[in-house]
Amino acid sequence: MQKNIILAGVGGQGILSIAAVIDWAALHEGLNIRQAEVHGMSQRGGAVQSHLRISDQELFADLIGLGTADLILSVEPLEALRYLPYLAPDGRVVTSLDPFVNMTSYPPMEEIEAELGKTGHPVLVHAADLAKDAGSARASNMVMLGAGAPFTGIAPSKLEAGIEALFGTKGQEVVDINIRAFRKGLQLSNT
Amino acid sequence: MNHSRLLLLGAEAVAQGAIDAGLSGVYAYPGTPSTEITEYIQRSAPARQSGIRSAWSANEKTAYEAALGMSYAGKRSLVCMKHVGLNVAADAFMNSAITGVNGGLVLAVADDPSMHSSQNEQDSRVYGRFAMVPVLEPASQQELYDAMFHAFELSEAVRLPVIMRMTTRLSHSRAGVELKASLEQNPLNAEYAPGRFVLMPQNARVQYRHLLDLQPMLEALSESSFLNQPVEGHGPLGIIAFGVGYNYAMEARKAHGIECRLLKIGQYPLPRTQVNELFEACSEVLVVEEGYPVYEELFRSYFGSAKVRGRMDGTLPRDGELTTDLVAAALGVKPPETATTPEIVVGRPPELCKGCGHRDMFDAINIAIKENADHHVFSDIGCYTLGALAPYNAIHTCVDMGAAITMAKGAADAGLRPAVCVIGDSTFAHSGMTGLLDAVNDRTPVTVIIADNDTTAMTGGQCSSASGSKLVKICIGLGVEEAHIRTIVPLRQHLHENVSVLRDEFAYNGVSVVIAQRECIETVAKKKRRAAASAQ
Structure with a gap:
């Protein structure tokens, strides 16, 4: 088993929490992990990405090669498109449809959706709405993790255990909201 | 498990x-x-x-x-x-x-x-x-x-x-x-x-x-170091891979079934015997260094350029970090056909946080400085460097830690008026104090604006060595006249007053310091989160 996953978003949107949950679950499955992330200047509202690789064999590179990503999981629709050169021919795009507009030249949503439509069978998610249903708009990254879960190679129950481990220190209510958010995303992806 | x-x-x-x-x-x-x-x-x-x-x-x-x-x-x-x-x-x-x-x-x-x-x-x-x-x-x-x-x-x-x-x-x-x-x-x-x-x-x-x-x-x-290891292989081509260059070379070998000899280097000075062995066994050696072609240059003189491939002959790019794809291409692998990034995908550069005090500080500086024919602002390294970007375009230099003050001083010596610079509290403590002392000793007409957000913000909010009242005392100690050490609070409602303070100090024919003091909103939020968590 080997999965190459690109996590995409804007600095501050919580892609590192998604990475942390997948990392936790993969580590407890005894898998090898390499997960490169962006620190420093770009974190201030810039485009950020994380290359996440998990495998039952030895991994060398921290970066994913072009055309080899099994999954682009994005918490922002424009950012999903930025990394298309990494997508494998049979790779999947799973993205939130909630735009994060912090520049004047942000393209119209119809154009973004048209481009997303060209990627095969993208999973498009109204993440903020589902997160609010789950109890907090801040959990939209966990909605996206749920939507991406079937393509990560890790069982959803293991990812939920990761959510409990990661959010446990913040109290049971926070854990419950994030688990509900995760399940809403998962349900959407499975239907 | x-x-x-x-x-x-x-x-x-x-x-x-x-x-x-x-x-x-x-x-x-x-x-x-x-x-x-x-x-x-x-x-x-x-x-x-x-x-x-x-x-x-x-x-x-x-x-x-x-x-x-x-x-x-x-x-x-x-x-x-x-x-x-x-x-x-x-x-x-x-x-x-x-x-x-x-x-x-x-x-x-x-x-x-x-x-x-x-x-x-x-x-x-x-x-x-x-x-x-x-x-x-x-x-x-x-x-x-x-x-x-x-x-x-x-x-x-x-x-x-x-x-x-x-x-x-x-x-x-x-x-x-x-x-x-x-x-x-x-x-x-x-x-x-x-x-x-x-x-x-x-x-x-x-x-x-x-x-x-x-x-x-x-x-x-x-x-004899465990960090220097040959990897089995055969054929006329060899790779010498340094640090993480090894990862990309191994990944490319694995993905494309290339079974060439490889020498992994992780400890210097170079193990001469191992390097000689590789070059003797191969007719061509690809040098994979993450950084400058430091050793490639030496190999070219020692073994002859004809044998060496790398960053200096364009086999790998001369600058930038390596990737598996770059190393694979250097090994002759045809690049994969992939989707391209759609044209509508515009860049998303970093920006100052919404609500950041630096935004209000730059608004005030821009108004006050543009009343002058020359409106150069020397600056430094920190979050406030983002003031160089639109919509502020407020600073015109960023070279090395502390250079804001000393470059402003040199430009003032050359006759530039006003000579204005912006430096953060942590950068001032790092390398700004000695430059300010030079300006005081020389009675140079400069205005030093210290953007004091009480933290080292760009790197994630580490403790600053000098902020708040400590900054004022340092400036007094270095000999800046107390009347020309001014503190402002960069908030929208103080814009008019802040512009007026800056205008006065830009006009002053001596060393003045304006401390723009407002805590980083990220550290404020972090403190609130911590307080909420400990209250639970």
Whole structure:
């Protein structure tokens, strides 16, 4: 088993929490992990990405090669498109449809959706709405993790255990909201 | 299933390795991509329990000298910085190779090829050659951890500082790391050794000769290092892969079924025998270095350019960090056909946070400065460097830590009026104070605006060495007239008043300091989150 996953978003949107949950679950499955992330200047509202690789064999590179990503999981629709050169021919795009507009030249949503439509069978998610249903708009990254879960190679129950481990220190209510958010995303992806 | 592995960033693997190898103190100034080493030690409960000293230093030079002092006293010390930080610490570093060390001293330096968060992509291995000290360059997080034990042992065995070089990609990537049994700290064991440590010429000549005499032994130690390993292969093509270059070469070999010989390098000076063997066995050798073509250049003179492929002949790009795709292409693999990024995908550069005090400060500066024909603003390194971008376009220089003040001074000496600069509180403490003293001594007409957000914000909110009332006292102490040390609060409702203060000080024919004081909104939010969590 080997999965190459690109996590995409804007600095501050919580892609590192998604990475942390997948990392936790993969580590407890005894898998090898390499997960490169962006620190420093770009974190201030810039485009950020994380290359996440998990495998039952030895991994060398921290970066994913072009055309080899099994999954682009994005918490922002424009950012999903930025990394298309990494997508494998049979790779999947799973993205939130909630735009994060912090520049004047942000393209119209119809154009973004048209481009997303060209990627095969993208999973498009109204993440903020589902997160609010789950109890907090801040959990939209966990909605996206749920939507991406079937393509990560890790069982959803293991990812939920990761959510409990990661959010446990913040109290049971926070854990419950994030688990509900995760399940809403998962349900959407499975239907 | 293996639960004993910790998931660590490369930087954190260095930190954990140091803690487990009997570290007594870490000294550092924050700088991407090295910051997380020190932060990890500051957060570590075992490090606290064993009394490992870990607060931030004012700059890389003070950090390095303190680490050398701890080593002098017999204990193991670690000093961490980014590549350009080593320029600041270079005086101490170069001369510590002449004095040598007592307790193990490891300099962890993180280079930033592709300049993700830096002004240049200088290669710290050049400093290693310059000072003639051992350099380690592990390829993985596990190797970084293991190599920290090795680095301290090596440092104590040869009595030299040892460089642990890494680059952004490894420093900021996580992997599972298996820990080893931890070692006790060294006892206090300061030695009177003025012959080594008093670098007057007659001593320095002896010590330098000793450093030269050590070189064959350092090379022999590289020959037997676990970090230098040949990888089985055949055919006329060979690869010599340095640091994380090894990862990309191995990935490309695996993905494309290339079975060429490979020599992995992770310890310098180079193991000459192993390198000779590779070049003798192959008719062509690809040199894969993450950074400058430091060794490629030497190979070209030593083995002849015809045999060598790499960054200098365009087989690999001359600048920027490596990837598996670049190394695969250098090995003759046709690039994969992939989707392209749609044209509608515009860039998303970083920006000042919504609600950041720097925004209001730049609004005020822009109004006041544009009343003058010349409106140059010299600046420095920090979040406020983002003031160079739209919509502010408010600053016109950013060169090195502290240069805002001294460049403004030089421009004022040339006749530029007004001579205005913006520097952060932490950058001022790092390298701004001496420049301000120069301006005071010279009665140079400059206005120094200190953007005091009470933290080192760009690197994630580390403690600043001087902010608030301490800044005022420092400026008074350096001789700035109290009437021309003004404090403003950069908030929208104070815009009119702040412009007026700036206008007055720009017009003043002497040294003036305007401290724009408002806490970083990120650290305010962090404090609130912490308070809420502890209230639960």
